[in-house]
Amino acid sequence: MKKILALCIALLLIFAVVGCGDETPKGDDVLKLNFYVMYKGEQVKVGVEAKDIIPKLGEYKSEDGEACGTNEKDVIYTLSGIEIETHVSGESEIIRQIKIIDDSQTTVEGITIGSTRDEVIAAYGKVYTEGSSGAIRYEGDASAIEFHFGSSGNVSNIYIKRR
Amino acid sequence: MKKKIIAAVCAVLLAAVLLFATHLLVMPKYIENPEGRLVGEYYSQAGDNDVLFLGDCEVYESFVPAVLWEKYGISSYVRGSSQQLIWQSYYLLEEMMEKETPKAVVFNVYAMKYGEPQNEAYNRMTLDGMKWSSSKVGAINASMTEDESLVDYVFPILRFHSRISQLTADDFKYFLGAPEVSDSGYLMQTAVRPMTTTRTGDDLFDYNLPSVSFEYLDKMRELCEKKGAELILIKAPTNHWKFWWYDEWDKQISDYADESGLDYINFIPLCEEIGIDWSQDTYDEGMHLNVSGAEKLTDYFGKMLSEKYAVPDRRGESELSSAWQTRVDKYYERKNTEK
Numbered sequence: 001m002k003k004i005l006a007l008c009i010a011l012l013l014i015f016a017v018v019g020c021g022d023e024t025p026k027g028d029d030v031l032k033l034n035f036y037v038m039y040k041g042e043q044v045k046v047g048v049e050a051k052d053i054i055p056k057l058g059e060y061k062s063e064d065g066e067a068c069g070t071n072e073k074d075v076i077y078t079l080s081g082i083e084i085e086t087h088v089s090g091e092s093e094i095i096r097q098i099k100i101i102d103d104s105q106t107t108v109e110g111i112t113i114g115s116t117r118d119e120v121i122a123a124y125g126k127v128y129t130e131g132s133s134g135a136i137r138y139e140g141d142a143s144a145i146e147f148h149f150g151s152s153g154n155v156s157n158i159y160i161k162r163r
Numbered sequence: 164m165k166k167k168i169i170a171a172v173c174a175v176l177l178a179a180v181l182l183f184a185t186h187l188l189v190m191p192k193y194i195e196n197p198e199g200r201l202v203g204e205y206y207s208q209a210g211d212n213d214v215l216f217l218g219d220c221e222v223y224e225s226f227v228p229a230v231l232w233e234k235y236g237i238s239s240y241v242r243g244s245s246q247q248l249i250w251q252s253y254y255l256l257e258e259m260m261e262k263e264t265p266k267a268v269v270f271n272v273y274a275m276k277y278g279e280p281q282n283e284a285y286n287r288m289t290l291d292g293m294k295w296s297s298s299k300v301g302a303i304n305a306s307m308t309e310d311e312s313l314v315d316y317v318f319p320i321l322r323f324h325s326r327i328s329q330l331t332a333d334d335f336k337y338f339l340g341a342p343e344v345s346d347s348g349y350l351m352q353t354a355v356r357p358m359t360t361t362r363t364g365d366d367l368f369d370y371n372l373p374s375v376s377f378e379y380l381d382k383m384r385e386l387c388e389k390k391g392a393e394l395i396l397i398k399a400p401t402n403h404w405k406f407w408w409y410d411e412w413d414k415q416i417s418d419y420a421d422e423s424g425l426d427y428i429n430f431i432p433l434c435e436e437i438g439i440d441w442s443q444d445t446y447d448e449g450m451h452l453n454v455s456g457a458e459k460l461t462d463y464f465g466k467m468l469s470e471k472y473a474v475p476d477r478r479g480e481s482e483l484s485s486a487w488q489t490r491v492d493k494y495y496e497r498k499n500t501e502k
Contacts, residue, residue, distance in 0.1 A: 063360055065405030065450060068220035069198035069245030069288055074405055076362070099365065131368035148366040157366050 034142040035160045037098055038108060039082060046143045046162040050077075050086045050093040064088075081105030100158040107145065107158060115155045120147050139163070182320070188330065189323040191287070192337045197344040198223075198245040202255070203292030204345050205242055208490075209262045211483060213474050214239035215392075216348065217252040218271030221399035221406075224451040226269075227461045228347035229494035232487045235465040236476030241348030244289040248277050249379040251289045254302035256383055258293065260390050266474045267393045270383060272416050272427075273406065278373025280308045290316060346494040351454050353501045358441035358449030364407025372415050384423055393472055396420055400430035400439055400460060403450040428467075430460065437463045454498060 036045040042056050054060070057079055066073040075093070077084045081104040085097040106112040109123040120136065121128075124145070128136045135148040143160055150156030193199030201223060214237055216222045223243030231237040242255050252270060259265075280286065286306045293299040303316050315322040326334075344350065387394040396416060402408050413429055420427035430437065437459055441449055444456030452460060468474040478484050 063362070065403060066447060068451075069196050070284060071196070076404075097365075132371050133367060133369065135366065135368050137368055146366075146368055159365065 035138075035140050035145040036108065036143075037082060037100065037105060037160065039079070039105070044082070044084065044095070044098055046095045046098060046160055048095055050075075050084070050095050053095070054084065094162075096162045098160040111147070111155065111158065113155055113158070115147075117147075117149060117153065117155075120155065185324075185327070186318075186320045187338055188334055189326040190291070190319055191323065191326075192333050192341055193288070194333045194337065194341060196288075197341075198350065199288040200292065200341060200344050201348060201350065202242065202244050202289055204343050205240060205259070205348065206294060207343070208240055208347055209259070212238050212240045212263050213266045213477070214269060214468060215256070215259055215263060215265045215267075216241040216243060216269045216271075217247070217256055218243050219247045219274050220245055220451060221273050221401060222269070222271045223345070223348055223350045224352060225271075225399045225401075225457050225460050226464065227349045227454075227457050227494070229349070229487075229491045230458050230461040231465045231468070232478075233491050234462060235469045235474075236478035237465060237468055237474050238477055238483060238487065239347065241345075243271075243348060244292075246277075246281060246285040247274055247289055248280065248285075248306060249274050249376050249383075250305035251286075251302050253379045253383050253386075254298045254305070255289075255293070256386060257301070258296055258298035260386060261296075261298075264390060265392045267395055267468060267472050268383070268387050269395045269397055270380075272396050272398055272412075273408065275372050275376040275380070275416065276412065278375050280306050283308055283311055286311065291319065346497065347490055349457065349494075351494075351497055351501060352446040352451065353454050353498065354446040355443055355453060355455075356446055356448050357443070358403070358445050360404060360448060362404040364404050364409060367409065367411075370409060370411035372412055377419060380419065384425065394425055395472070396425055396427040397464075398427075398429040398431060399452075400434050400437065400456075401445075401449060401451055402431050403448070405450060428464075433463075 034045055034047070036043045038044075039057055042053060044053055044057070054077055060077045060079045062075055062077045064073045064075040072087065072089045074096075075086045075088060077086070081100065081102050083099040083101055084095055085099070086093045087096045100107065100113060103112045103114050107123075111120055111123050117136075124138050128138050130136050133148065135146050137144050137146045140163070142163060144163055146159045146161065147155050148157040148159070191199060198220070214231070216226050216239065220243065223241050226239075226241050228239040228241060231239050242259060244251070247255075252274070256268060286308070290299065290303055290306060293302065300313070303313055307313070384394050398408055398413070398416070408429075408431060416427055419425075434441075439452070439456050439459055444452055444459065446453035469476065
């Protein structure tokens, strides 16, 4: 009985140590389930109907690109500091990507264009994947956030993408 | 007893006819999106083509076989379809090689970016038009998404039966088939919508083209070698943010071509030399060429096919010449009608 108890305690300790490691995502876990940006007091997320949010964001310019052989198209709305890309299929227009394009806009965790790689990792943690481009990606349940780096080594573009 | 057998046979035949008629009725007719009719139109012109074009919309909107014939006497066909994936290009080529002995096969490399089947709607636009053969089965097996099954392709009525309640007048009008929409596979667009955007493609997380794409490119190369055809890799001159061609991809294709002893022609940096004017030569703001742009590109490439690749001028062959004159006349008739 004592042996079993000791084994249970040992296992609990192992799990506790692993749980406290640096590999645990930092920041607000809820945010990481579906990344978004705050824009003019509104949460802008991917995977939602564009008509419910874009009219609330103020002035924008838009351009579209039609798909071949279907009536579907992609639309890019350019606002101050961000671009929102949607996919239009029939009556539905779903936000598929949000891109931060200048330092007037930050992520919820405070990262913006020009931030360093260390600042990104300090804000979002060490659990990420790195692409052949050198960009790093954090996966949420419904979305992913990618940080791309320019020749200076600092963040050059930030994308929140629908998974 | 004899009467009963006859009655039973008649009943089975009647059921088969009704089933086949229902099948014809519910199959998509691709009237609004005629791209879905392109692949099937090949069979009326199969055989005796010296140049075969394969690929996605960037081939069927860029190369005009009627112009290749008229200016260079080159007999050709464009077997393109919307978002034609490379394994579909391979199986289409395999099928065509049963009927053709081409001098050159021209493959547009944009679809190399796709390493997985994309969606059923695009699959259908390429696969439903193929006649049944081992190549079609191979293409279906390579193309199916998780939600698709081979049996739905064998019996499309299983897939499209729900359309029975959504039939339109077109389904009855084109019950036995819609008229040809292409000119030897070229889908004409006459509108002019100038390119105004300067936007480029978004950054990519991973710039490596999928290994499966190169595996199928190897298979295409081997098939061409076996048949004595020159495989020419091309990238159409269009470069719009929605269909951006990245330098990193270009280098991978260039490296592959060098290692394999193939020619790769990227037309994007050649636009000025070709004479493409993006204020006049596109119907959708730079995503594709319109007929004016396609004629310019075809003329430019026809000269290369003729001089560099020695594709023969066959205007002296009376039977072939007569068949092509009919196609050329039809092309100009369509061009004048659609203006």
